[in-house]
Amino acid sequence: MLKKIPCRVWILLGLLVGITITQQIPGWGDKYTQHVYPIIAHSLGRISQHIPFAVGDLFIALAIGWLVACPFYMKLRKRRSWKGILLYETEFLLWIYAWFYLAWGLNYAQSDFYGRTGIARAGYSEERFKAFAYRYVNEMNAAYTDTTSTLPDKVAAKVAQSYRLPQRLPGIHPLFLKLPKAKTMLFTPLASMVGVTGSMGPFFCEFTLNGDVLPPYYPATFAHELAHFQGIARESEANLYSFLACTRSDAPSIRLSGYLSILPHVLSNASRLMEKEEYATLYKQIRPEVITLAQHNQQYWAEKYNPLIGRIQDILYDLYLKGNKISSGRKNYSEVIGLLISYQEWEKQKPTS
Numbered sequence: 001m002l003k004k005i006p007c008r009v010w011i012l013l014g015l016l017v018g019i020t021i022t023q024q025i026p027g028w029g030d031k032y033t034q035h036v037y038p039i040i041a042h043s044l045g046r047i048s049q050h051i052p053f054a055v056g057d058l059f060i061a062l063a064i065g066w067l068v069a070c071p072f073y074m075k076l077r078k079r080r081s082w083k084g085i086l087l088y089e090t091e092f093l094l095w096i097y098a099w100f101y102l103a104w105g106l107n108y109a110q111s112d113f114y115g116r117t118g119i120a121r122a123g124y125s126e127e128r129f130k131a132f133a134y135r136y137v138n139e140m141n142a143a144y145t146d147t148t149s150t151l152p153d154k155v156a157a158k159v160a161q162s163y164r165l166p167q168r169l170p171g172i173h174p175l176f177l178k179l180p181k182a183k184t185m186l187f188t189p190l191a192s193m194v195g196v197t198g199s200m201g202p203f204f205c206e207f208t209l210n211g212d213v214l215p216p217y218y219p220a221t222f223a224h225e226l227a228h229f230q231g232i233a234r235e236s237e238a239n240l241y242s243f244l245a246c247t248r249s250d251a252p253s254i255r256l257s258g259y260l261s262i263l264p265h266v267l268s269n270a271s272r273l274m275e276k277e278e279y280a281t282l283y284k285q286i287r288p289e290v291i292t293l294a295q296h297n298q299q300y301w302a303e304k305y306n307p308l309i310g311r312i313q314d315i316l317y318d319l320y321l322k323g324n325k326i327s328s329g330r331k332n333y334s335e336v337i338g339l340l341i342s343y344q345e346w347e348k349q350k351p352t353s
Contacts, residue, residue, distance in 0.1 A: 012091065015098040022106055029109025030116070033231050040103055041229065042176045044205035049181050054208045056201030057186035063096060104202030107233040113240070113339055116171040122342040126273070132341050133270050133282055140259035141287040145252040150215040152222075155254065156181055159223045162249040163230075169244055171237075173230045180229060182222050184211045193306035194313035197221050200228035214300060216293055219254040220246050220261035239265070239336035240343065262336055263294055269337045 022028040048055055067089060074080040074088065114121050122128065156179060163175055185191050185199070188211040198209045198221045207225035209218070223242035232238050239262060246258025270279050 009091070012094055012098060015102065016094065019098060019101045019106065023109045029106060030111055032106045033110040037104070037107060037231050038173060038176060041205045041231070044103065045177050045180075045229070048201075048204040048206040049177065051204075052183075054183040054186050054201060054206065056204045056206055057208065059203055061186070063092075067092070100202050103205060104200065105233075107231045110231075110233070112234065113171055113237050114342070119170065119342055119346045122338070122345045124273075124338075128341065128345075129269070129273055130278070132337075132344065133266060133274075134285070136259070136262075136266055137282060137285050139247075140256075140263070140290060141285075143247070143252065143255045143259055144287050144289055145256055147216045147253040147256065150218045152182065152218075155219050155222055158249055158251045158254055159219060159226060159245060162223075162245045162254070163226070165248065169241060172227065172232060172241055175226075175230065180207075180226055182207055182209045182225060184209060188212055189304075190309075192301070192304040194310045195301055195305055196313070198225040200225060205229065212304065214297055216253070216257055216260055217297060219249075219251075219257035223258070224261070236335035236339055240339045243336070243340065244343070260290070260293065260297075262340070263290075265337055 022032055070089060070092075071082075071085050074085050075082070080088070110116065113119070160175055160178075160180055163169070168174070182198075183201075183206055185196075185208045191197075191199075191210045192212045196210060197213050197217070198207065200207050207229045209221055209225065213221050220242050223245045224238045227238040227241040227245075230241075232241060243258045243262050246254050246261070249255055249258075267283070270282055274282065
């Protein structure tokens, strides 16, 4: 009986066992991120960046198309039994599952930001949050600049330069590629319907941006997806690195983009943690031009959003994140504020040379 099992099936089973073990044993995910993923990202990334379109998007579309067409083709042309067809499609999906986790997905198994960096989690206090919120608003107001256009190559070079500054950001790899490039999503209209502005393409180690992203938000979106490419899986952490990279850039438009990127999270946390009068005071201190930008961006995406498709995507992505041990699901995005406060507290305590 064992001799009838093809060699590829044994290989697949071995890969699945290896993936499961790496996810379950503490420390193995860190070894993957530190030693295995850089080789994969550097190799696949160098190849895929020379392909002018998002090959990962095309691969996913073709895979879905094949899964739909396969039963009809195999039943009518190959005369396969339904059991045989089911086994074939199951194996096909398992190979995709293995490819996803081996090429990028096992980054979910690494330690979180606090575990990787040794930075202590800052405890919440009303005074600490207020100090952070008012400082953030003042810095954002000072960073305001009029941004009406985007030059993708210039943004890529400036963001990469910011990631490469001598004062390295803790807990993230140095850039794998000299000049990382983002591709435009092949299915931008569909992505806009569900409010997705960017994505990490794990199968070929490429990252994509929604072609509808407005100029003021483009740099931070680029920096966020670049953080994913560098092995950061959690959304909150990608938000953190995007903010830090953008706000220390020497380009005014990129600095502003960094502040704009977390404004919804700051206001969301402030509305929950502050009294109504205090929140109103904070909101009034935001520069009117910034409010106009944020409101325009919100309305812009709302007009493209499809509630039914968006809701389905939200549910699926929430399940996806929770399935990868992100217990907060989509709420993980807003956890960037706690990370940022902890990072700033750590910076204050660093010895100055």
